[in-house]
Amino acid sequence: MADSSIDNAGLLIVDKAAGMTSHDVVAKTRKAFQTRKVGHAGTLDPMATGVLVIGVERATKLLGLLSLTTKSYAATIRLGQSTNTDDAEGDVLESSDASGVTDEQIVAGVAALTGDILQIPAKVSAIKVDGRRAHVLMRTGEEFELDARPVTVSRFDILDIRRDGAFVDVDVDVDCSSGTYIRSLARDLGAGLGVGGHLTALRRTAVGPFTLDHARTMDAVTEAPGLSLGIDDAAKLCFPLREISDDDAESISQGRWLEPVGMKGVYTVVDPSGQAIALVQEKGRRASSVMVVRPATLR
Numbered sequence: 001m002a003d004s005s006i007d008n009a010g011l012l013i014v015d016k017a018a019g020m021t022s023h024d025v026v027a028k029t030r031k032a033f034q035t036r037k038v039g040h041a042g043t044l045d046p047m048a049t050g051v052l053v054i055g056v057e058r059a060t061k062l063l064g065l066l067s068l069t070t071k072s073y074a075a076t077i078r079l080g081q082s083t084n085t086d087d088a089e090g091d092v093l094e095s096s097d098a099s100g101v102t103d104e105q106i107v108a109g110v111a112a113l114t115g116d117i118l119q120i121p122a123k124v125s126a127i128k129v130d131g132r133r134a135h136v137l138m139r140t141g142e143e144f145e146l147d148a149r150p151v152t153v154s155r156f157d158i159l160d161i162r163r164d165g166a167f168v169d170v171d172v173d174v175d176c177s178s179g180t181y182i183r184s185l186a187r188d189l190g191a192g193l194g195v196g197g198h199l200t201a202l203r204r205t206a207v208g209p210f211t212l213d214h215a216r217t218m219d220a221v222t223e224a225p226g227l228s229l230g231i232d233d234a235a236k237l238c239f240p241l242r243e244i245s246d247d248d249a250e251s252i253s254q255g256r257w258l259e260p261v262g263m264k265g266v267y268t269v270v271d272p273s274g275q276a277i278a279l280v281q282e283k284g285r286r287a288s289s290v291m292v293v294r295p296a297t298l299r
Contacts, residue, residue, distance in 0.1 A: 082196030
């Protein structure tokens with residue numbers, strides 16, 4: 001049986017404009033698709049542009065399971081000035097003359113922030129401190145410290161070093177693990193060079209398997225609402241696949257379990273017609289669904 005929540009379910013990859021919050025994008029998507037069932041994975045700051053993954057209808061259930069563990073960014077770091085938000089929207093804390101910093105010192109500073117590192121998140125982050133979000137505490141003027149967390153910066157490439165009086169602007173490409181703050185990299189690079197630093201531009205170029213090639217602007221979506229990937233394609237792109245029989249598809253769609261086949265992690269089971277039936281994970285002697293894409297009532 002066809003169902004609109006399946007037919008209209010999927011992922012929308014948005015190229016977010018500067019000045020919009022992730023919540024703004026969700027609100028505009030709800031209006032464009034005329035549904036309340038919209039969510040997003042991986043928040044983007046208002047200043048930042050680029051890839052934001054949106055789930056529509058039943059695909060909102062996919063968002064928490066997506067393996068969006070790697071992210072890529074293009075950014076500009078300004079050396080010679082630190083701000084209270086570690087980006088250009090904050091108040092200037094201190095300015096220094098960075099003109100004496102050499103290219104070699106910048107290269108060495110970037111190398112020190114590459115690989116598995118401990119990073120203190122930005123104080124304007126959404127991390128909770130005693131049950132309250134850090135950015136809320138910061139606005140109230142309350143003093144607090146955030147603990148350093150392990151993150152992985154797998155690529156930190158310098159594209160260009162531009163000198164502008166006392167400032168040095170460094171254009172970089174970064175590949176990193178989820179939970180890495182690019183503004184914290186900017187802060188730490190400047191601090192390590194003794195001149196302070198902050199982020200002046202940030203564009204997310206990829207989240208997991210989704211790149212700017214998949215993305216549409218919010219204006220384009222509003223003019224012609226349409227998914228980037230239907231729920232079948234999304235489930236098949238983002239997870240390993242296991243082909244199953246029609247009988248097994250019927251069984252898992254009704255909440256029963258399958259025989260395990262030794263696959264690790266969450267994977268998608270696909271029926272002979274190529275439809276994604278469920279996301280499954282094996283534990284012991286069972287391969288049980290963690291999300292049924294097509295319950296028996298919708299098949």
